[in-house]
Amino acid sequence: MAWHQISVVSDEAAAADISDFLSELGAVSVTFMSAEAKPVYEPAIGETKIWEQTRTIALFELDASPEIIKTLLFQFVTPNTVHDWQAEILQDQIWERAWMEHFQPMKFGESLWVYPSGQEQLKPGTVSLILDPGLAFGTGTHPTTALCLQWLAEHDVRGKTVIDFGCGSGILAVAAVLLGAKEAHAIDIDPQALTATIDNAQKNKVDAKIKTYLPEEFTPFAADLVLANILAKPLIELSASISNLVQTHGQLVLSGILKEQADSVSTCYQESFKMATATVQGDWCRLDGVKE
Numbered sequence: 001m002a003w004h005q006i007s008v009v010s011d012e013a014a015a016a017d018i019s020d021f022l023s024e025l026g027a028v029s030v031t032f033m034s035a036e037a038k039p040v041y042e043p044a045i046g047e048t049k050i051w052e053q054t055r056t057i058a059l060f061e062l063d064a065s066p067e068i069i070k071t072l073l074f075q076f077v078t079p080n081t082v083h084d085w086q087a088e089i090l091q092d093q094i095w096e097r098a099w100m101e102h103f104q105p106m107k108f109g110e111s112l113w114v115y116p117s118g119q120e121q122l123k124p125g126t127v128s129l130i131l132d133p134g135l136a137f138g139t140g141t142h143p144t145t146a147l148c149l150q151w152l153a154e155h156d157v158r159g160k161t162v163i164d165f166g167c168g169s170g171i172l173a174v175a176a177v178l179l180g181a182k183e184a185h186a187i188d189i190d191p192q193a194l195t196a197t198i199d200n201a202q203k204n205k206v207d208a209k210i211k212t213y214l215p216e217e218f219t220p221f222a223a224d225l226v227l228a229n230i231l232a233k234p235l236i237e238l239s240a241s242i243s244n245l246v247q248t249h250g251q252l253v254l255s256g257i258l259k260e261q262a263d264s265v266s267t268c269y270q271e272s273f274k275m276a277t278a279t280v281q282g283d284w285c286r287l288d289g290v291k292e
Helices: 012-024 066-076 095-100 143-154 171-178 191-203 232-237 239-244 259-269
Strands: 002-011 029-034 053-061 082-091 106-108 112-115 127-130 161-165 183-187 210-213 223-229 246-258 273-275 279-281 284-291
Touching (some): 002 012, 112 143, 127 171, 143 171, 143 223, 143 246, 143 284, 161 171, 171 210, 239 246, 246 259
Parallel strands (some): 161 183, 161 223, 223 246
Antiparallel strands (some): 029 053
16 A cells, blocks of 8 residues: 655644644644754653654545645645645555564674574574564664663673563563573553563563563562663653662663763662763663662
């Protein structure tokens, strides 16, 4: 199946109205992105980020007429608020398969490899984690996840009880168990993340050692190791709760943190943990510590 993709660059003030208007004309989806090279991280809860120059992208079924949509839109908007208009036919595809073409095996430390299905290899002295794209975040390609996998590959987690706080795809919980952890408890606010975690645990034959929970289903306890790859704001806001999940002399690994946010996050945990210097990869960093 193919779609008409319509892209409109406008002033910030017009973007929301353009989105509503395109939806009324029958758009099956509408998304916003910056029309400039200005990435935005971690908007406030419930906030829809709109940039000074916003690109509104809408998908229409193939029987829609881009020319009619353009005519109606330019009659609707205030003159000079639209700066660019593009329409093209977008061919449908199996996105997972397209993504797989670019997903190559990745190595973390000396022992951990992440493979897409069908490419896994059995190398002496290494652990193979099979992971395919799915509904939830976390493939190992992003620095925030890679930093956590690197930590797991470089530390002895054998026999430890692990909490994966904000588990996404479950990649960290699965990696921990494959590396010898006794069990992993994976928590996420998104039910799709739990579905993905269970699927990846089964794919790697470790589902018997991984339990999944929505936050309201989880009964807090103190674990040997807590991994929290989320974002700086919830790491700060939930610092007391996350700290309580780590037993005395237990280990804490925090990620999803921009370099400039490291000090703010670390400060929230220094009362209970001996925090190491941040480990940086690109714009992102990882914080880890031991509970005193």
